[in-house]
Amino acid sequence: MRRRRRPSASDSAASARCSADGFATSLLIVFNSSADLITTRLIECCLLKMGEFIRLVYRNQVEKELIPEHLMPYCATMDVGIDNTCKGDIVTAESELKLKSQMIYLGRQRVTIGTCVTLGNFFQMVSPANHFTRVLFDEAGQSTESEIMIVVVQVSNQRGQVILAADPHQIHVLERGFIQCHS
DSSP states (O other): OOOOOOOOHHHHHHHHHHHOSSSOOOEEEEOSTTHHHHHHHHHHHOSSOTTSEEEEOOHHHHHTTOSOGGGGGGEEEEOOSOTTOSSSOOEEOTTOOEEEEOHHHHTTOSEEEEOHHHHTHHHHSOOOTTOBSEEEETTGGGSOHHHHHHHHTTBOTTTOEEEEOOOTTTSOOOOOSHHHHHO
16 A cells, blocks of 8 residues: 655645635635745745735734744734724734734635634634635644634535645644544
């Protein structure tokens, strides 16, 4: 039996490039450690223009200065308040990082890149149902069902696709609960 090669972050960036076929679709990519790499590859390939994709970051990453400088213009933090209830517009820092972005701004991008924590904020926001058409969830074996479902429930019922990727040889799959352990 031939062993299949685990897709790398660069393969995922290539698939994101291929899906950019001119249709106005939303693509939600959920990664952990490779979110910055995917964003960098999308910048380098020049297929999507600035404003067509966004890398969501958590406020803690901004405060600890963990965001690479070359990614700042493509990054944003989320404001989970209901649209038009917060005073002021999006705050743009000197580094071009967008702070306190509301759903009215975040819903415009074709590609949204983030971690499970940052993308879970969409669930708290008043976001349109069935907004995302594709979800690529990396390291899904390390996530609980509820963490995955927070993102999956935002996928279109009619045309949505969900890919759960994990490498059991790299990181052991979490097994929680009676049914999971005995299936």
